[in-house]
Amino acid sequence: MAAMDVRRRNNITITGRADGPVVVLAHGFGCDQNMWRLTVPALAREHRVVLFDYVGCGGSDLSAWSRQRYSSLEGYARDVAEVCEGLDLERVTFVGHSVSAMVGVLAAQLVPDRIGALVMVAPSPCYIDEDGYRGGFTAADIDELLVSLESNYLGWSSAMAPVIMGNPERPKLGQELTNSFCATDPDIARVFARTTFLSDSRNDLKSVTVPTLVLECSQDVIAPREVGAYVHAAIPSSRLVTLAATGHCPQLSAPEATSQAVLDFLSALR
Amino acid sequence: MMCLTGEEPESTLGENEARHGTEQDAELDAAFTVLLEDSAEELYESAPCGYLSTMLDGTIAKINATLLDWLGLRREAVVARMRFADLLTVGGKLYHETHFAPLLRMRGELHGIALEMTTAGGGRLPVLVSSVIKHGSEGEPLLVRTTVFDASDRRAYEQELLRRRHEAEQARAEAEQARAEAERARAEAERARRQAEADRAELADALAALQQALVPTSLPVVPGLETAVHYHTASPVRLGGDFYDLFRLDERRWAFFLGDVSGKGPQAAAVTSLTRYTLRAAALLDPEPATALTTLNAVLHERYAADGDPRYCTAIVGIAEPAADPGCITIRLASGGHPPALLLRADGQTDFLPTPGGMLVGALPTAVFTTAETTLAPGDTMLLYTDGLTEARTGPRRDSLYGEAALRAFAADLAPAGPQQAINALTGLLTSFGDGLDDDTALLALGVPALGSQTRPTPDGT
Incomplete structure (x- = not known):
């Protein structure tokens, strides 16, 4: 698809050093590219930083969303592939948070020439306990999450959606932006939640051959440490770094440590 | 307006009443003072809502008696031992990690989020949660203050609304399905009618050919x-x-x-x-x-x-x-x-x-x-x-x-x-x-x- 089309569709933001190595930052389930706002300044000093929203999230073009495509992680991986193709990016370091870590693995299968390295932030290839594997959740837990989603529309309203979603020239982070942050059409959020938490991508881990950084938190309910160890063990080319951070979003709770770990990994790649 | 000018008696009366009012206010203030001997501490502990303060990593530093009572927990088991997310159901934890925590960090405050807490007895307590980050003099985040409201009744009402909405959606889906089926049946009938017409025309042609043989x-x-x-x-x-x-x-x-x-x-x-x-x-x-x-x-x-x-x-x-x-x-x-x-x-x-x-x-x-x-x-x-x-x-x-x-x-x-x-x-x-x-x-x-x-x-x- 044409560059302008994908820029608009995925609300692409490009910042940082124009001639630097390219780092693509991908948000996970829940919010949008602004999840990275505290880490972008450190990364942008030496790198060209590409941010985007998956279709259905943040400032993306909601009309491009389809239930069928975005009911599998493959659909999100195609977004990544099309972003890389649309901007003609090669050998990027793809930094994926949460479910996006696995989306990056799938995207590397789709466009191997364009993805040169992976950073998996708080990854989990499978959230549901199964056959001795401990993902940390049961199917009933996921249903509870869906109920929580329904109980909190978080400022999303169908009347406001065009204003929030339709502006390709998003203002720099300001009050309006933070108000719309995490505001997702509940129907789309439900599909993303189910796709995220009911996926099982354990078999895809072994396809990874590029240098990979597994970045986990010391206390993470969603991606516990034994899951981080599982991912690290399944990818021979990976390095595991445990951040002294609590929660599932180290880029927000420990932004300096997170960006430093990514920068260390990036410099080791050269 | 003109006719009221210079009506001194009324004006004097007004001043008297004002003086009288001031005396009454003083008496009320005294009564309030007695009532407010209810200390701030007492107010915090026994407020009709839950209070808790957490470190940035979620560790609970302070919690009021009301919330402890609702949850059936003892203070010693909670303070410095549990995180805020530990109070939530599993689904609530997921929601907290994917939405609540990022939003709070981005906005500095968050209001009226619907969550469910688990009680010591295994029950569930629907709550509405508001949180504010307290910043230090340099603007650095220090801790999180959170209020918790018992939302059992409200949640029951919302559940009812959601249930009604689902019913309405289901009814609409069923109506749409019925409409689609009717449309299919109509198309099928139309197809059969066209076929019958074609058959009839074919038969008429055959009969005409046969008739010419007679x-x-x-x-x-x-x-x-x-x-x-x-x-x-x-x-x-x-x-x-x-x-x-x-x-x-x-x-x-x-x-x-x-x-x-x-x-x-x-x-x-x-x-x-x-x-x-x-x-x-x-x-x-x-x-x-x-x-x-x-x-x-x-x-x-x-x-x-x-x-x-x-x-x-x-x-x-x-x-x-x-x-x-x-x-x-x-x-x-x-x-x-x-x-x-x-x-x-x-x-x-x-x-x-x-x-x-x-x-x-x-x-x-x-x-x-x-x-x-x-x-x-x-x-x-x-x-x-x-x-x-x-x-x-x-x-x-x-x-x-x-x-x-x-x-x-x-x-x-x-x-x-x-x-x-x-x-x-x-x-x-x-x-x-x-x-x-x-x-x-x-x-x-x-x-x-x-x-x-x-x-x-x-x-x-x-």
Whole structure:
């Protein structure tokens, strides 16, 4: 698809050093590219930083969303592939948070020439306990999450959606932006939640051959440490770094440590 | 306004009242002071909502008695030992990590988020949570202050709304499905209707082709003879039981026949077809009309009566050939149970050509047929017809038959008349019967053109 089309569709933001190595930052389930706002300044000093929203999230073009495509992680991986193709990016370091870590693995299968390295932030290839594997959740837990989603529309309203979603020239982070942050059409959020938490991508881990950084938190309910160890063990080319951070979003709770770990990994790649 | 100016007494009264009010305020303040000896600490602990303060990593630093009471927890088990997320259900933890915590970090405050907490007894407590980050003097985040409201009633109400919405969505989906099914059924019915129409058109084409095999579409031109024909079918499928034909035998002679098979519809049409081609073949082999009927009798009897399905017909078969008198035509015909031919002479005289005693064709293994002969002079016309004409029901109650006598009288009024003129008049007669005409009717007229009218008048009279 044409560059302008994908820029608009995925609300692409490009910042940082124009001639630097390219780092693509991908948000996970829940919010949008602004999840990275505290880490972008450190990364942008030496790198060209590409941010985007998956279709259905943040400032993306909601009309491009389809239930069928975005009911599998493959659909999100195609977004990544099309972003890389649309901007003609090669050998990027793809930094994926949460479910996006696995989306990056799938995207590397789709466009191997364009993805040169992976950073998996708080990854989990499978959230549901199964056959001795401990993902940390049961199917009933996921249903509870869906109920929580329904109980909190978080400022999303169908009347406001065009204003929030339709502006390709998003203002720099300001009050309006933070108000719309995490505001997702509940129907789309439900599909993303189910796709995220009911996926099982354990078999895809072994396809990874590029240098990979597994970045986990010391206390993470969603991606516990034994899951981080599982991912690290399944990818021979990976390095595991445990951040002294609590929660599932180290880029927000420990932004300096997170960006430093990514920068260390990036410099080791050269 | 003007009239109120300078009303001193009222003004004085107002000042008195103000003084009085100040005294009352003082008394109230004293009462409030007593009440407010309820300390801030007491207010915090026993507030009608839950309070807790957490470190940035979620560790609970302070929690009020109200929330501990709601959750059935002891302070020692909570403070510095649990994180805020530990108080939540698993689904709530997921929501906290994916939405609540990022939003709080981004905005610095968050209000009215619906979550569920788990109680020590294993129960669930629906709550509405608001959190604010307290920042230090440098703007750095220090801790999180959170209030928790018991939202059991509100949640029950919201659940009811959600349930209603789901019901409405389901009803809409079902209605949409029903509409789609109705649309599919309508499309299917339309498809079936088109197919039926196509089938009917195809059948009509087939029937038309078949009908043309039963009666000729047009009659050949016979030298010295004028011919005219009319066929009326009462059958909705256009397959009649009446038949006629006219064809050449050799240089001089022409054969013709007209008849009526028993029954109607496709079965009768099958008999008609067999009859027509049998008569054509028989007439070519032996030009004696009675012989052709004898052959037809044998064929029909063998084909149908011998199989226990007797079918038969009545028919007149004839041969036309030039007579010794110039311009005259000799007609020799044989009848098998058929109404007699009617002769309309040039002088206006009208008579039947009797052929009494001829038997039905095909009913019995052997049959006897009656032969008659006549000569058509210029201006004479011979009419052959089937009993649809003579057995048309007439009268106000449609309970009497038209009959041969009426036909003869009708023809007598008409004569002299050429074949086409006679057929036109009789077609009009058939139309006048209306629904009294309920059988197939075939009419065939042969005539020698009257002298002086050898050439038909052209429209411009030349």
